[in-house]
Amino acid sequence: MIEGIAIEHFLVVSTLMFFTGICGFIIRRNLITMLMSVELILNSVNINFLVFNRYLYPDQLQGHFFSLFIVGIAAAEASVAIALIINIYRNLQNIDVENVSEMKY
Amino acid sequence: MAGFTYTVFIVLIPLVVFLITGLLGMKWKPIVSGIIGTVGLGISFLLSLITAYKYFIGMGHGAEGFQSIIPIEFTWLRFTESLYINMGVLLDPISVMMLVVVTTVSFMVHIYSLGYMKGESGFARFYAFLSLFTFSMLGLVIATNIFQMYIFWELVGVSSFLLIGFYYQKPSAVAASKKAFIVTRFADLGFLIGILILSYVTGTFDFGKLTQPGTAIFGSAATMSFMGISALTWAMTLIFIGGAGKSAMFPLHIWLPDAMEGPTPVSALIHAATMVVAGVFLVARMFPVIHFQAPETQEIIAYVGGFTSLFAAVIAITQYDIKRVLAFSTLSQIGYMMLALGVSGYGGEEGLGYMASMFHLFTHAMFKALLFLGAGSIIHAVHSNYMYDMGGLRKYMPITHITFLIACLTISGVPPLAGFFSKDEILVAALHHNKLLFAVEFIVAGLTAFYMFRLYFNVFWGKDRHYEHTPHESPLTMSIPLMFLAVASIFAGFLPFHHLVTSDMMGFDSEMNYAVAIPSVLIGLFGIAMAWILYKKESVIPEKLALKWGILYTATYNKFYFDEIYLFVTKKIIFNYISRPVAWFDRHVIDGFMVGIGMTTEKVSYRIKGMQSGQLQHYAFMFVAGTLALTLSMLYFLK
Numbered sequence: 001m002i003e004g005i006a007i008e009h010f011l012v013v014s015t016l017m018f019f020t021g022i023c024g025f026i027i028r029r030n031l032i033t034m035l036m037s038v039e040l041i042l043n044s045v046n047i048n049f050l051v052f053n054r055y056l057y058p059d060q061l062q063g064h065f066f067s068l069f070i071v072g073i074a075a076a077e078a079s080v081a082i083a084l085i086i087n088i089y090r091n092l093q094n095i096d097v098e099n100v101s102e103m104k105y
Numbered sequence: 106m107a108g109f110t111y112t113v114f115i116v117l118i119p120l121v122v123f124l125i126t127g128l129l130g131m132k133w134k135p136i137v138s139g140i141i142g143t144v145g146l147g148i149s150f151l152l153s154l155i156t157a158y159k160y161f162i163g164m165g166h167g168a169e170g171f172q173s174i175i176p177i178e179f180t181w182l183r184f185t186e187s188l189y190i191n192m193g194v195l196l197d198p199i200s201v202m203m204l205v206v207v208t209t210v211s212f213m214v215h216i217y218s219l220g221y222m223k224g225e226s227g228f229a230r231f232y233a234f235l236s237l238f239t240f241s242m243l244g245l246v247i248a249t250n251i252f253q254m255y256i257f258w259e260l261v262g263v264s265s266f267l268l269i270g271f272y273y274q275k276p277s278a279v280a281a282s283k284k285a286f287i288v289t290r291f292a293d294l295g296f297l298i299g300i301l302i303l304s305y306v307t308g309t310f311d312f313g314k315l316t317q318p319g320t321a322i323f324g325s326a327a328t329m330s331f332m333g334i335s336a337l338t339w340a341m342t343l344i345f346i347g348g349a350g351k352s353a354m355f356p357l358h359i360w361l362p363d364a365m366e367g368p369t370p371v372s373a374l375i376h377a378a379t380m381v382v383a384g385v386f387l388v389a390r391m392f393p394v395i396h397f398q399a400p401e402t403q404e405i406i407a408y409v410g411g412f413t414s415l416f417a418a419v420i421a422i423t424q425y426d427i428k429r430v431l432a433f434s435t436l437s438q439i440g441y442m443m444l445a446l447g448v449s450g451y452g453g454e455e456g457l458g459y460m461a462s463m464f465h466l467f468t469h470a471m472f473k474a475l476l477f478l479g480a481g482s483i484i485h486a487v488h489s490n491y492m493y494d495m496g497g498l499r500k501y502m503p504i505t506h507i508t509f510l511i512a513c514l515t516i517s518g519v520p521p522l523a524g525f526f527s528k529d530e531i532l533v534a535a536l537h538h539n540k541l542l543f544a545v546e547f548i549v550a551g552l553t554a555f556y557m558f559r560l561y562f563n564v565f566w567g568k569d570r571h572y573e574h575t576p577h578e579s580p581l582t583m584s585i586p587l588m589f590l591a592v593a594s595i596f597a598g599f600l601p602f603h604h605l606v607t608s609d610m611m612g613f614d615s616e617m618n619y620a621v622a623i624p625s626v627l628i629g630l631f632g633i634a635m636a637w638i639l640y641k642k643e644s645v646i647p648e649k650l651a652l653k654w655g656i657l658y659t660a661t662y663n664k665f666y667f668d669e670i671y672l673f674v675t676k677k678i679i680f681n682y683i684s685r686p687v688a689w690f691d692r693h694v695i696d697g698f699m700v701g702i703g704m705t706t707e708k709v710s711y712r713i714k715g716m717q718s719g720q721l722q723h724y725a726f727m728f729v730a731g732t733l734a735l736t737l738s739m740l741y742f743l744k
Contacts, residue, residue: 026726101719 010051017044031085031095035078042074108159109176112194115152115204116243118145123236130229136219138229142236143215149239150212153204160201161605171605173197173313178249187308193249195312198606199389199463203246206470209593210378211239213586217478218370220582221485231271231368238264242379246386250310251300254387258296258351261383262289265375269367281363288360292350299343303394306336316393334401341399344391345406352384352439355413359667361436365428369481372428377435377477378470385442385466392459392608396451407447411542414440416665418552422559423662426490427480430560431473434516437549438469444546445531448538449608456608458538461530464602468523471597472515475590479509482583483564486576492560496567501576504584506565508591513561515594517554517629523598525626532625533618550625554632562640 017040024037046067053063089095122145126138160171178193215235222231241260248254263286270282304310346357353361364376375381388395388406395403417436424430442462449458482505487495499506515524528550535543578584603613639650652658660666 022729026722026729029722097721100721 007051007055010047014044014047014051017041017047029096029098031081031088031097031100034097035081035085038081039074039078042070046070109156109174109194109196111152112156112196112204112247113177115149115156115208116194116240116247118149119236119240119243121145123233123240126229126236127233130233135228138232139215139219139222142232143212143219145236146208146212146215146239149243150208153201153208156196157201157205160196161198171198175249175313181253190252190310191250192253194247195249196247199386200246202463202467202606203386204243206382206467207239207242207246207379210470210474211235211242211374213474213478213590214370214374217373217481217583217586218368220580221370221481222368225368227271231268234264234267234271235371235374238268238375238380242383245383248312250312251303251315251391252310254390255293255296255300258347258383258387259293261380262286262293262351265289265364265380268371268375269364271368271371272366275366278366281360281366285360285364288357289350292347292357295343295350296347299340299345299347302336302340302343306340312390316391335399337394338399338401341391341395341402342405345388345395345402348384348387349409349443350384351387352381352443353436354384354409354440354443355416356667358413358417358436359671362429362432362664365426365432369428369477369484372432373474373477373481376432377473381435381439382442382466382470385439385446385462388443388446389459389463392446392449393451396449396608403447405447407444407539407542410440410443410445410447411545412440413437414444414549415545415552416440418549418556420664421556422552423658425492427483427492427495427560427564428477428490430556431476431480434476434553434557435473437553438465438473438516441528441531441546441549442466442469444542445534448535448542450538452609454613456613457530457603458534459608460603460606461527461534463606464600465527465531467600467602468515468527468594468597471590472512472524472594475508475512475587475594476516478583478587478590479505479512482579482587483509485579485583492563495564497565497569498576499565502578504578504587508584508587509565510561511591511594513557516557517633518550518625519629519633520622520626521598523594523596525622526598527602529618529622529625532621536618536621547625547628551628551632554629555636558633558636559640562636566641 021037021040021044024040025034028034028037049063049066049070053060057063085095088100092099122142126141130138160174174196176194176196178191180189181192183189215232218231218235222228225231238261241257241264245254245257245261248257266282266286269285270278272278300310303315307315309315348354350357361376361381365372367376395406414437417433417440421430421433421437424433442465445458445462445465447458449456449460449462451459482502483495483498484490486498486502486505489495511522515522518525518528520526532543532546532550535546607613650658663669
């Protein structure tokens with residue numbers, strides 16, 4: 001429990017971060033930027049976990065552990081994604097997502 | 106009753122032989138299959154003779170006549186408590202007699218084929234099919250209920266189809282086998298509907314219950330009728346149509362002459378002695394029902410039989426293919442049997458027609474098999490089916506000549522050969538019941554003698570033809586069956602059938618009716634004399650007569666154009682006006698519907714595949730939008 005700060009403030013911040021991430025994921029063409037947007041989404045979720053854990057069940061720790069797992073998985077995911085992006089760059093000489101349409105049909 | 110259980114082996118041995126030769130026949134030398142088949146059938150033959158001896162003589166018959174015995178019966182197929190189909194063995198006078206007839210002729214044909222079919226490709230196949238046929242025919246004969254009979258009836262049809270089409274490289278044989286199958290199958294449809302009506306009305310398939318005179322199971326049937334005719338008459342008439350198809354009665358006779366495309370031993374076995382009398386046997390089996398419950402059907406049977414015998418005899422006079430002459434003669438003789446059943450009464454002296462019919466069936470099987478096997482022997486020597494390629498053969502083939510002569514005399518009704526007795530009984534029965542039919546049969550007796558001796562004189566007398574090589578007597582395997590059947594044809598007439606095989610199984614005393622016998626012998630001799638005058642020496646009279654009769658002769662020669670009429674009806678009318686619209690409907694409406702479903706799916710998917718852009722962000726956008734929509738709608742609805 002943090003004195004003087006209500007739960008809603010944290011939630012507003014995390015919601016803003018979440019939709020900024022989604023917006024970036026959909027709008028931006030650069031794969032690196034999209035990856036950053038995904039990180040934003042993940043971190044907004046992290047904040048939610050921590051906040052709910054802290055405010056609703058202050059004597060338990062599940063939320064904290066979840067956040068730690070998410071941070072670990074996000075790191076692994078980032079490394080895989082960057083590996084993919086490097087390969088895409090080698091094939092296409094750019095990392096514009098609109099040029100990656102091998103999944104078509 | 107104990108003591109007859111072994112009879113099931115009479116039927117099962119040919120089945121086993123069929124399986125062995127059919128499955129393994131390719132592995133060993135052809136002759137081995139032949140020997141296995143012949144030995145197997147020999148055992149069946151002996152067992153049948155033993156059965157006949159035990160049944161007719163061993164058991165004797167007391168005041169209550171012969172008994173129906175069912176040594177084996179089990180439920181083969183049970184649908185419900187009351188609807189079930191049994192399989193079993195039924196022994197009564199007619200089935201025991203048929204066992205003897207079928208196994209005798211079949212055994213002779215098996216021996217004969219060892220010589221006749223020697224060197225043919227498919228020798229093993231031939232024996233496998235022969236065994237299959239014998240099995241089916243025996244199963245038909247000993248059927249305990251009408252459904253078992255129907256099953257074997259169809260099996261007989263199939264094996265007949267296989268054997269007619271034995272030379273499957275020959276288009277005419279293939280066409281003939283198809284024709285035989287389709288025509289008989291068409292008739293069997295009637296049989297099946299008849300069975301269904303009959304069993305619906307009576308609630309049973311069992312012959313024992315159906316053929317009990319004065320039984321109560323028909324009580325409810327009397328009130329049922331359709332189009333003013335009672336249900337039972339319909340049932341019996343439809344069953345008779347099935348019988349008429351197998352027995353090639355007019356107007357379903359068209360398949361039998363063509364069936365002669367099969368090997369000659371097959372013609373002897375199936376299309377002369379056994380399968381074609383299945384119809385007669387069926388009518389005899391159902392006789393009490395037909396006689397008491399459906400007298401109209403019995404009238405129909407009498408007239409159809411009478412007409413067929415006259416019609417076929419007339420055609421037989423003009424044919425040149427010796428096997429076709431015999432085929433038409435078979436039609437004519439089976440017509441006799443049907444007629445005798447049609448005019449018969451029930452019980453004692455009244456049942457003379459029934460007895461005569463069975464008697465004629467028995468003797469006819471012997472002499473007609475002999476005639477066919479003789480014809481086969483001739484064809485084997487001359488390599489032609491046509492009379493104008495033959496002549497003067499008596500010098501070359503003495504055994505065939507003598508046995509053929511005996512058979513001709515027998516069928517012409519010359520005493521004391523077998524045909525005389527049975528034909529005489531039929532004529533007496535006809536005279537007692539219907540003068541018109543008697544007159545027809547009387548004329549047919551003369552015609553029969555005439556065309557048989559026309560055949561005989563043309564083949565064995567007259568001038569020598571130019572043969573490719575000198576005709577020679579057939580080998581022993583072929584002449585022994587000829588001799589055996591000749592002996593049977595001579596002596597079969599002395600069997601006291603009126604004590605053995607009668608409508609009520611009681612036996613009665615029958616006396617020679619000289620008022621009928623003498624004229625019938627005279628007209629037979631007259632026919633022979635006519636044939637002697639016209640055909641013994643080369644003469645121009647037959648041709649002059651043919652010219653004089655003009656159209657009538659041509660029409661008869663072409664079998665009164667029945668094949669053409671059938672072709673016209675089927676090809677021009679049924680194909681054009683029924684089959685074609687049905688085919689059109691099938692192709693355009695039913696197929697069109699199915700194809701339409703497929704095409705629609707394909708077109709729709711072609712259209713919507715544009716949504717799969719491959720752009721990651723489109724997918725992401727769709728995913729988010731979908732989630733939002735779902736969330737909002739949940740919030741809205743679950744408020």
